[in-house]
Structure formats: C-alpha cells, structure tokens
Amino acid sequence: MDEMLTAIVDAARPRFTEGKVATYIPELGKAQADALGLAVMTVEGEGHSAGDRDYPFSIQSISKLISLALALTELGEERVFSHVGVDPTPDPFNSIMRLEMDRVHRPYNPLVNAGAIAVISLLPYGESESRTAAVLDLARRLTANGTLAVNESIYRSEKTTSDRNRALAYFMKSTAILKGDVEDVLDSYFRQCSIEAAVGDLAVMGATLASGGINPVSGERVLSTRVCRVIRALMATCGMYDGSGEFAIRVGIPAKSGVGGGIVAVVPRRMGIAVCGPSLDGKGNSICGMEVLEELSRSMRLRVF
Numbered sequence: 001m002d003e004m005l006t007a008i009v010d011a012a013r014p015r016f017t018e019g020k021v022a023t024y025i026p027e028l029g030k031a032q033a034d035a036l037g038l039a040v041m042t043v044e045g046e047g048h049s050a051g052d053r054d055y056p057f058s059i060q061s062i063s064k065l066i067s068l069a070l071a072l073t074e075l076g077e078e079r080v081f082s083h084v085g086v087d088p089t090p091d092p093f094n095s096i097m098r099l100e101m102d103r104v105h106r107p108y109n110p111l112v113n114a115g116a117i118a119v120i121s122l123l124p125y126g127e128s129e130s131r132t133a134a135v136l137d138l139a140r141r142l143t144a145n146g147t148l149a150v151n152e153s154i155y156r157s158e159k160t161t162s163d164r165n166r167a168l169a170y171f172m173k174s175t176a177i178l179k180g181d182v183e184d185v186l187d188s189y190f191r192q193c194s195i196e197a198a199v200g201d202l203a204v205m206g207a208t209l210a211s212g213g214i215n216p217v218s219g220e221r222v223l224s225t226r227v228c229r230v231i232r233a234l235m236a237t238c239g240m241y242d243g244s245g246e247f248a249i250r251v252g253i254p255a256k257s258g259v260g261g262g263i264v265a266v267v268p269r270r271m272g273i274a275v276c277g278p279s280l281d282g283k284g285n286s287i288c289g290m291e292v293l294e295e296l297s298r299s300m301r302l303r304v305f
C-alpha cells in the first residue's frame with residue numbers, strides 16, 4: 001500500500017508546473033509549489049501516507065465543512081438552509097454577481113465564500129473569539145489532533161487584504177442574510193481558513209465523515225450520521241466549486257478543496273483521503289492533488305458514481 005501511494009505521488013508531482021500557488025492572500029504566496037503529500041485513513045483506523053506528509057498548510061475553504069457541520073448540529077437544517085441554498089453554482093468561489101442578480105439573495109451553497117460567511121454569522125457563539133474557539137474545538141475532534149491551531153501570519157495576511165470577502169459580507173448584511181457585526185463575522189472566517197494542518201489530520205477528518213460521524217482514531221462520535229450525509233452530498237455537488245462536475249467525472253468521490261492546496265475526499269463507509277499540493281488551477285483546486293486522487297480512485301476502485 002505505502003509503495004503504491006508513493007508511486008502515485010511521485011508520478012503526479014511534476015505537474016505542479018501547470019499551475020500557480022495562490023498569491024491573492026500574500027502569505028500563501030510563500031507556499032512550496034512542488035510540495036505534495038498524501039494520507040489515507042480507513043474507517044477501521046488504518047492509516048497510510050506518502051510524499052510530504054508533514055508539510056503544514058492552511059486548510060482554507062476546507063474549514064467551511066467544519067463551520068457548516070457546527071451550524072447544522074447547533075441550529076438544524078431548516079434554519080441553516082433558510083439562509084443559504086444547497087445547489088451548485090457555475091461561478092467562481094468568491095463571485096459576487098449572483099448575490100444581487102437573483103431575486104432571493106441567498107448564496108447558492110455553503111461552500112462558496114458568501115455561503116460560508118453567511119453560515120458563520122448564524123453560529124450562536126457571541127463574538128469572533130468564542131466562535132473561532134468552537135470551530136477549532138470541532139476541528140480538533142474531527143482530526144483527533146488536539147494541537148491544531150490558527151496560523152497567525154496567514155490570518156493577518158488575509159484579514160488585511162480580503163476586500164472581496166468584505167464586499168460579499170457587507171452586501172449580505174444589506175439584505176439581512178448575514179447576521180451580526182460584519183467585521184466580527186469576517187474575523188472568524190479568516191481565522192478558521194487559517195487553521196494549519198497536515199494531510200494526516202485531514203485524512204482522519206475525512207474518515208470521520210466517511211464513517212457517519214465516528215472518529216476512527218479517538219473512537220468519539222463527533223457528528224450525527226445525518227449531518228455527515230448532508231456534508232458529503234454538498235461536497236459531491238459543490239466541494240470543488242465550478243470544477244465540481246468535472247471532478248465528479250474524473251475522480252468520482254465527494255471532496256472539498258482549499259486554496260492552501262489541500263483537498264479532503266470521503267469514500268463513504270470506507271475511508272478519508274487528504275492531499276496537499278499548493279500549485280492550483282484557475283478554479284483554485286490543487287493540480288497535483290486532483291491528479292493523485294484520480295489515480296488513487298482508479299487503482300483502488302473508489303468511485304461512488
């Protein structure tokens with residue numbers, strides 16, 4: 001198994017030249033473009049890894065799964081999905097256009113920036129500090145890693161440059177989709193995006209979602225089976241943004257990407273897989289990460305569609 005994973009990583013790595021690391025958050029521009037790590041965790045708790053398995057990266061949009069899981073657990077589907085839809089959009093992850101064009105001003109789904117920011121604003125935890133603490137606590141339980149933390153330089157870098165997200169959030173405040181203080185809600189969003197992890201952590205999180213909520217490493221029930229099912233469905237339809245359809249055909253596994261280069265993928269009832277390769281395609285998805293997942297899916301017959 002380890003040999004096969006290493007061969008897949010080695011074969012995919014040269015393709016990093018086809019993309020670019022994200023630089024619109026200046027600190028992300030420091031990422032190592034040719035880093036590539038892979039980790040697998042089964043629902044029985046058997047783990048394997050290959051490549052740059054210890055490479056630390058910020059989970060970025062993968063954190064949207066965590067705040068959504070928290071909101072669904074605390075508030076229920078009806079309340080959450082009255083503020084954000086559940087359907088894919090052909091627009092980029094940070095697009096503003098449809099928020100105003102559509103008659104109902106709800107963001108399309110909770111995995112694009114507008115949707116995630118709206119969901120965070122619903123969390124019943126007072127201010128940014130306690131909201132972030134709750135998200136971080138869930139992240140630690142999903143990964144069975146009690147030391148996960150926010151990377152402060154990435155957080156500050158995004159906070160000082162993120163005018164696009166500010167525009168989305170203020171617009172949603174004007175239409176009453178976003179609750180509370182805009183800057184405070186954004187602060188939680190920037191912090192959760194800056195949570196730093198390695199592929200092994202996210203493979204455990206993927207396995208927890210694959211098993212229906214039981215973390216295979218800690219043995220703890222972290223989420224309900226219903227919440228896991230909703231999250232997996234949204235990953236399959238919206239997790240790779242405007243590349244979700246193509247990814248479903250190429251790889252065929254529910255997955256969620258982040259502009260730090262990470263992708264977490266979930267094979268229901270079987271395993272979680274995580275990859276990180278910071279070189280991205282034009283849609284913000286890891287080029288080598290997708291290549292690794294395609295090859296792994298093919299050789300282990302993982303596709304669910």
Ligand code: GLN
Pocket residue numbers: 059060061062093094113158165193257258259260284
């Ligand atoms: N923090 C990033 C942003 O808001 C997350 C985007 C992503 O990972 N696709 O732009």
